[in-house]
Amino acid sequence: MPDKSNDSRSILIVGAGIVGAATAYRMAASGWSVDLVDAVSPAAGASGGSWAWINAISARSDPAYFSFRRAAIAAWHDWDQEFSGALPIDWTGTLLWESDMLDDEPIPPATLLDADGIRSVEPLIATPPKHALSSPDDGLVDGLATVQIFLQAAVAAGARLHFGRLAQALIRDGDTVKGIETNYGKMKASETLIAAGTGSASLLSEVGLTLPTKPKPGLLVITRPVEARMQRAFWSDHIHVKQMRDGSLMIGESEHKPGALDDPAATAEGMLRAAEKMMPGLGPLSIAKTTIAARPIPEDGLPVVGRLPGLSGLTLATMHSGMTLAPLVAELLKELFVNNRVAALLDPFQPERLIRRSKQG
Numbered sequence: 001m002p003d004k005s006n007d008s009r010s011i012l013i014v015g016a017g018i019v020g021a022a023t024a025y026r027m028a029a030s031g032w033s034v035d036l037v038d039a040v041s042p043a044a045g046a047s048g049g050s051w052a053w054i055n056a057i058s059a060r061s062d063p064a065y066f067s068f069r070r071a072a073i074a075a076w077h078d079w080d081q082e083f084s085g086a087l088p089i090d091w092t093g094t095l096l097w098e099s100d101m102l103d104d105e106p107i108p109p110a111t112l113l114d115a116d117g118i119r120s121v122e123p124l125i126a127t128p129p130k131h132a133l134s135s136p137d138d139g140l141v142d143g144l145a146t147v148q149i150f151l152q153a154a155v156a157a158g159a160r161l162h163f164g165r166l167a168q169a170l171i172r173d174g175d176t177v178k179g180i181e182t183n184y185g186k187m188k189a190s191e192t193l194i195a196a197g198t199g200s201a202s203l204l205s206e207v208g209l210t211l212p213t214k215p216k217p218g219l220l221v222i223t224r225p226v227e228a229r230m231q232r233a234f235w236s237d238h239i240h241v242k243q244m245r246d247g248s249l250m251i252g253e254s255e256h257k258p259g260a261l262d263d264p265a266a267t268a269e270g271m272l273r274a275a276e277k278m279m280p281g282l283g284p285l286s287i288a289k290t291t292i293a294a295r296p297i298p299e300d301g302l303p304v305v306g307r308l309p310g311l312s313g314l315t316l317a318t319m320h321s322g323m324t325l326a327p328l329v330a331e332l333l334k335e336l337f338v339n340n341r342v343a344a345l346l347d348p349f350q351p352e353r354l355i356r357r358s359k360q361g
């Protein structure tokens with residue numbers, strides 16, 4: 001494996017989820033030498049089992065995080081244009097009536113709808129709740145397909161992808177990280193980005209850094225395609241449902257009931273029946289497949305994006321809501337790597353706030 005640690009415009013990215021794929025594309029398109037490794041395959045982690053709702057509304061109680069997510073929505077629109085509309089995103093909005101979503105005043109463009117308003121926006125909901133938030137500019141993206149598109153674009157811009165390659169350790173020269181040890185040998189570059197989702201913490205622990213996380217598994221049910229078309233995705237107390245472009249529904253569990261994953265088949269069946277009951281006009285539903293993936297959630301729930309304290313050449317990007325945030329994070333990481341500038345938007349999300357140094361580090 002060539003040693004690129006003396007090439008100041010070289011980067012190794014660990015993780016081919018949405019964050020690693022978006023960053024690989026942006027860095028390769030900026031003229032950098034990019035090698036991306038994944039232990040398995042594209043979107044093998046959370047990105048392949050994500051409901052993939054692009055939104056800011058779920059963070060409206062935290063002004064800094066809300067602004068970050070609004071900027072992320074804008075970044076998706078920029079990338080949608082950059083990819084000439086080829087990204088599988090539908091900007092069709094959502095309806096939300098999970099109890100705690102209705103606690104605060106809606107922030108425009110979101111509005112509060114009554115039952116008639118809900119029916120007019122989504123006629124398939126047979127018995128609407130009394131009230132729901134309408135968040136009209138949210139996006140729904142096909143996570144797996146988007147990762148593949150970003151990776152193809154990265155390769156077209158010169159990136160090299162290495163699947164089935166496990167990053168086992170970081171190569172250190174004093175306080176500088178020079179790359180990774182893999183099951184196929186050493187790989188070196190001037191910058192190493194860990195975008196390994198729930199696998200990030202164990203790589204960091206290897207250099208004496210602890211990233212506290214609380215990964216949360218989630219079950220999704222994907223149905224066989226139906227003919228009727230939903231107008232709006234929705235998020236209720238029990239389930240959330242969106243329709244994919246091929247007509248299939250993607251149903252997620254909103255309650256996160258303890259023990260729900262002890263018997264995933266029974267939980268999936270319950271989610272399917274709940275969707276049928278809420279939208280009888282769809283006809284009988286049947287399960288095409290189910291997925292279970294763990295959300296990579298830092299302990300305080302916020303993204304962790306930036307250089308690691310005390311080590312040069314090493315950067316971390318771990319977050320829940322990576323589907324919402326990936327293009328923005330890729331742009332801000334480019335700014336960090338190319339211009340050595342931490343964008344103000346990233347200030348609240350620096351690793352220092354959470355990362356602890358263990359004794360052996």
Ligand SMILES: Cc1cc2nc3c(=O)[nH]c(=O)nc-3n(C[C@H](O)[C@H](O)[C@H](O)COP(=O)(O)OP(=O)(O)OC[C@H]3O[C@@H](n4cnc5c(N)ncnc54)[C@H](O)[C@@H]3O)c2cc1C
Nearest residue numbers: 015017019039045046047050053167197199218321322324
């Ligand atoms: C059920 C569910 C629903 C979700 N819904 C939403 C939503 O509606 N909106 C939203 O914005 N977000 C949502 N998320 C969260 C979002 O999907 C994740 O934040 C995002 O996919 C994380 O992307 P990532 O690239 O950081 O990590 P991942 O997609 O997990 O990718 C990490 C990759 O790193 C690889 N890897 C790990 N360790 C190593 C190693 N040592 N060496 C080499 N490779 C390694 C893995 O194989 C994997 O492919 C949801 C997640 C789940 C599970």
